[in-house]
Amino acid sequence: MANRLKADKAEKKKPANPEKFKPEKEAQVTVKQLVKDERTHKIAGTFALLISLFLFIAFASYLFTWKEDQDKVFKGAAILLPGEEIKTTNLLGNLGAYISHLFFYKGFGAASFMFCTLFFVIGINALLTSKVFSLWRNVRYVIIGLVFFSVALSFLFSGSSFAWGGAVGDMCRDWLVRMIGSVGTAALLLVGGLAYIIWRFNPVFKAPALSKPKTLEPVKEVAPVLAGNEEKAALFIEEAAGNKLKEGVGPIKKTPKTQKTDEPELDIQLVEKEGPVAEEVPGVEEEEIDEPVEEEEIETPEIPLAVNETSVTKGKGAKKPGPDLELEIKSYPEVDQPEEIVEEPKVEKPISQEPYDPSLDLRDYKFPGLDLLELHGSERIIQDPAELETNKNQIINTLKNYDIDIQKISATVGPTVTLYEIVPAAGVRISRIKNLEDDIALSLAALGIRIIAPIPGKGTVGIEVPNVKKTVVSMRSMLSSEKFQHNSFSLPIAIGKKIDNENFIVDLTTMPHLLMAGATGQGKSVGLNAILVSLLYKKHPSQIKLVLVDPKKVELSLYRNIETHFLAKLPGEEEAIITDTKKVIHTLNALCIEMDNRYDLLKEAGARNIREYNEKFIKRKLNPQKGHQFLPFIVLVVDEFADLIMTAGKEVEMPIARLAQLARAVGIHLIIATQRPSVNIITGTIKANFPVRIAFKVSSKIDSRTILDAGGAEQLIGKGDMLISYNGEITRLQCAFVDTPEVDSICDFIGTQEGYPQAFFLPEYVDEKQFEGKELDLDDRDTLFESAARMIVTSQMGSTSLLQRRMKLGYNRAGRLMDQLEAAGIVGPSQGSKARDVLIKTEADLERHLADLI
Numbered sequence: 001m002a003n004r005l006k007a008d009k010a011e012k013k014k015p016a017n018p019e020k021f022k023p024e025k026e027a028q029v030t031v032k033q034l035v036k037d038e039r040t041h042k043i044a045g046t047f048a049l050l051i052s053l054f055l056f057i058a059f060a061s062y063l064f065t066w067k068e069d070q071d072k073v074f075k076g077a078a079i080l081l082p083g084e085e086i087k088t089t090n091l092l093g094n095l096g097a098y099i100s101h102l103f104f105y106k107g108f109g110a111a112s113f114m115f116c117t118l119f120f121v122i123g124i125n126a127l128l129t130s131k132v133f134s135l136w137r138n139v140r141y142v143i144i145g146l147v148f149f150s151v152a153l154s155f156l157f158s159g160s161s162f163a164w165g166g167a168v169g170d171m172c173r174d175w176l177v178r179m180i181g182s183v184g185t186a187a188l189l190l191v192g193g194l195a196y197i198i199w200r201f202n203p204v205f206k207a208p209a210l211s212k213p214k215t216l217e218p219v220k221e222v223a224p225v226l227a228g229n230e231e232k233a234a235l236f237i238e239e240a241a242g243n244k245l246k247e248g249v250g251p252i253k254k255t256p257k258t259q260k261t262d263e264p265e266l267d268i269q270l271v272e273k274e275g276p277v278a279e280e281v282p283g284v285e286e287e288e289i290d291e292p293v294e295e296e297e298i299e300t301p302e303i304p305l306a307v308n309e310t311s312v313t314k315g316k317g318a319k320k321p322g323p324d325l326e327l328e329i330k331s332y333p334e335v336d337q338p339e340e341i342v343e344e345p346k347v348e349k350p351i352s353q354e355p356y357d358p359s360l361d362l363r364d365y366k367f368p369g370l371d372l373l374e375l376h377g378s379e380r381i382i383q384d385p386a387e388l389e390t391n392k393n394q395i396i397n398t399l400k401n402y403d404i405d406i407q408k409i410s411a412t413v414g415p416t417v418t419l420y421e422i423v424p425a426a427g428v429r430i431s432r433i434k435n436l437e438d439d440i441a442l443s444l445a446a447l448g449i450r451i452i453a454p455i456p457g458k459g460t461v462g463i464e465v466p467n468v469k470k471t472v473v474s475m476r477s478m479l480s481s482e483k484f485q486h487n488s489f490s491l492p493i494a495i496g497k498k499i500d501n502e503n504f505i506v507d508l509t510t511m512p513h514l515l516m517a518g519a520t521g522q523g524k525s526v527g528l529n530a531i532l533v534s535l536l537y538k539k540h541p542s543q544i545k546l547v548l549v550d551p552k553k554v555e556l557s558l559y560r561n562i563e564t565h566f567l568a569k570l571p572g573e574e575e576a577i578i579t580d581t582k583k584v585i586h587t588l589n590a591l592c593i594e595m596d597n598r599y600d601l602l603k604e605a606g607a608r609n610i611r612e613y614n615e616k617f618i619k620r621k622l623n624p625q626k627g628h629q630f631l632p633f634i635v636l637v638v639d640e641f642a643d644l645i646m647t648a649g650k651e652v653e654m655p656i657a658r659l660a661q662l663a664r665a666v667g668i669h670l671i672i673a674t675q676r677p678s679v680n681i682i683t684g685t686i687k688a689n690f691p692v693r694i695a696f697k698v699s700s701k702i703d704s705r706t707i708l709d710a711g712g713a714e715q716l717i718g719k720g721d722m723l724i725s726y727n728g729e730i731t732r733l734q735c736a737f738v739d740t741p742e743v744d745s746i747c748d749f750i751g752t753q754e755g756y757p758q759a760f761f762l763p764e765y766v767d768e769k770q771f772e773g774k775e776l777d778l779d780d781r782d783t784l785f786e787s788a789a790r791m792i793v794t795s796q797m798g799s800t801s802l803l804q805r806r807m808k809l810g811y812n813r814a815g816r817l818m819d820q821l822e823a824a825g826i827v828g829p830s831q832g833s834k835a836r837d838v839l840i841k842t843e844a845d846l847e848r849h850l851a852d853l854i
């Protein structure tokens with residue numbers, strides 16, 4: 001499936017005579033593999049840890065033996081030679097003494113101990129083959145710490161014969177004293193020291209007031225001040241929590257960081273004659289932008305082609321390098337970010353009226369790091385001026401042949417296609433250009449030409465032409481983008497890149513459901529994986545549960561490892577991933593029951609949607625004894641919807657339609673994929689309830705119309721090229737690519753961590769039909785009869801809705817159970833809207849009563 005991409009690439013690279021080149025190829029692969037091999041990392045890690053330990057012992061010993069050894073080590077490296085008789089007293093012998101001397105005396109003095117921490121960090125990361133510590137953060141701390149402490153120690157102990165600051169410290173101290181005098185140096189070191197401590201330890205000691213004034217913690221400190229005025233205090237906390245939630249604070253919350261703004265929303269489009277907006281592009285000098293405007297322009301005698309610059313780089317034929325080779329830089333430094341994100345949920349909350357923290361059960365859960373994802377080759381979009389020139393001329397000539405003149409033409413190079421925007425001459429009817437779609441395609445000898453006439457919101461006509469060299473949009477670049485890392489979306493999903501290279505990242509809750517269709521092999525499964533991976537990267541297991549339906553049995557099986565963390569299933573089922581049609585019907589109905597139960601809870605809590613409900617629950621305004629609980633989002637993913645409709649028809653369509661109509665407010669969202677986009681699968685009911693639809697390449701215009709209510713999907717070029725109908729607009733995207741091994745390693749990473757004892761249970765669904773027409777018979781009691789009786793007696797409330805909620809049952813079944821309890825003399829007769837009387841008062845009485853019934 002997804003690894004077909006790699007296979008394709010490999011195939012293309014195959015030499016004419018594979019035999020001939022085989023040995024060389026193998027040798028290359030072996031070295032690469034050796035470097036990448038986990039064992040090599042582990043060996044290197046062990047070695048680094050040993051160095052760390054060696055340095056630590058040698059340094060510690062040096063503190064006590066330096067005096068005795070000093071004259072010997074002054075002889076230099078000679079003391080290490082085999083012939084030398086000299087013997088030092090350092091615990092680690094001559095080598096220990098010599099190295100310590102180098103580090104202390106000639107280097108940084110006592111600050112040299114920081115080298116031990118650096119090797120320790122490198123060693124642990126390599127040995128555990130995961131990023132336990134952020135290497136770059138530590139390198140920064142060590143470099144700054146070395147300089148600061150060596151100078152400070154040298155200044156403090158300037159009279160001492162021991163090299164507290166080493167040669168580096170002494171040199172810097174002398175220079176500083178010459179420049180700003182002793183008092184100035186002392187003041188500078190004091191300020192520097194405080195700054196270093198705040199910068200280095202603030203996150204550890206959780207002093208949020210210093211860096212994050214808007215979080216909930218400071219409120220806790222202030223709230224008690226309002227003692228005696230509890231109402232005000234509650235309001236205060238509520239408001240602050242509201243702010244926090246608005247900012248998208250869950251367990252994932254970004255610490256404000258100085259990052260390069262890499263997002264295309266800041267990108268400028270350098271269209272000819274419009275002057276660059278250089279100052280808006282961070283890190284790019286004005287001239288750097290100016291230059292390409294002239295250079296990129298491809299002059300033709302009649303009409304110049306303006307290239308809309310986004311994040312592209314020129315191909316071989318380029319006259320000069322493109323202005324913004326930033327793309328590479330912008331994505332990767334953020335690789336560290338998720339590590340910091342996961343620190344947030346672990347905030348200690350000592351006071352008893354603290355807000356409820358749903359992530360507490362899995363407080364040590366670590367979010368997957370971006371290093372589990374690959375970049376899939378270059379992220380830079382190849383822009384070939386020769387190709388642009390040829391296409392431009394072809395378009396102009398073709399249109400000319402039909403007497404269509406144009407005023408201006410510009411190009412935006414995207415990952416898969418280039419959009420040529422044409423401003424037709426006055427008086428030209430746009431529909432004429434639209435009708436020439438096939439002719440233009442023929443003259444460009446390219447598949448996948450799409451004409452957008454006019455481009456909504458612009459007075460231009462767009463012609464999309466596939467690029468000769470296409471760029472894979474890696475999931476890693478999408479997830480490391482600013483827009484994905486910093487957003488307030490409840491369920492952010494990274495789908496792909498637009499033609500102008502803007503990342504298309506949206507909130508699933510606003511969609512609120514998604515239909516995906518496309519012929520086989522065009523990228524649906526990759527698309528589904530991209531969505532699921534986005535959710536796994538942003539959400540804690542307490543915040544989201546996935547219901548996965550996979551009639552093809554192989555596509556979603558990758559996710560079975562995360563069953564106890566993220567998956568939901570029916571009670572009593574072994575497998576969480578549903579492959580059997582009968583069970584799909586049960587699951588869909590169970591979801592409907594869950595939806596109804598959630599609506600009951602919302603009604604009781606006076607909340608309009610899951611967000612308000614959870615806010616109240618977090619603030620402990622809802623009583624768990626009354627059945628209230630934190631509600632995770634539930635996302636239902638169906639990989640092959642056509643299969644289900646063919647085998648179960650209305651039985652599947654009805655609950656899906658019901659969920660699609662109603663489930664949004666209670667946090668249940670549906671993602672449905674199908675490879676057969678025909679009208680009997682994507683029925684009117686389904687279409688009406690799935691406003692957001694994605695079409696991958698399909699075989700006919702009719703199919704495209706069935707999905708999008710518009711043509712165009714038949715013109716796509718496959719491999720993740722897609723159209724999304726969102727907010728009434730159709731946008732062409734290149735879907736983010738995530739390969740099966742990447743999904744595997746993410747699931748492994750999550751799966752090996754501690755999870756919940758079991759998967760999240762959906763309410764039990766019993767096919768009501770099997771009870772129809774049956775007389776109430778105590779011998780044919782419901783399997784839950786005894787549990788229901790115990791629950792009613794313990795709570796002393798004969799309420800059907802309580803049964804429904806606590807035991808996660810459908811209304812009919814709960815009603816039938818209540819009738820059986822009445823027949824067994826446990827509760828009294830129905831009293832209309834009032835709860836029934838409970839006739840048995842204690843659990844002991846009940847046990848006796850139940851024993852008598854048998």
Ligand SMILES: Nc1ncnc2c1ncn2[C@@H]1O[C@H](COP(=O)(O)OP(=O)(O)OP(=O)(O)O)[C@@H](O)[C@H]1O
Nearest residue numbers: 001002004005521522523524525526719720735737
């Ligand atoms: N976004 C993408 N970027 C690059 N290549 C892609 C992308 N999506 C899919 N491909 C390529 O297309 C191949 C088929 O994709 P995928 O398995 O998702 O198709 P599918 O529509 O799910 O097919 P099927 O219905 O048969 O399962 C992948 O193996 C990969 O090589």
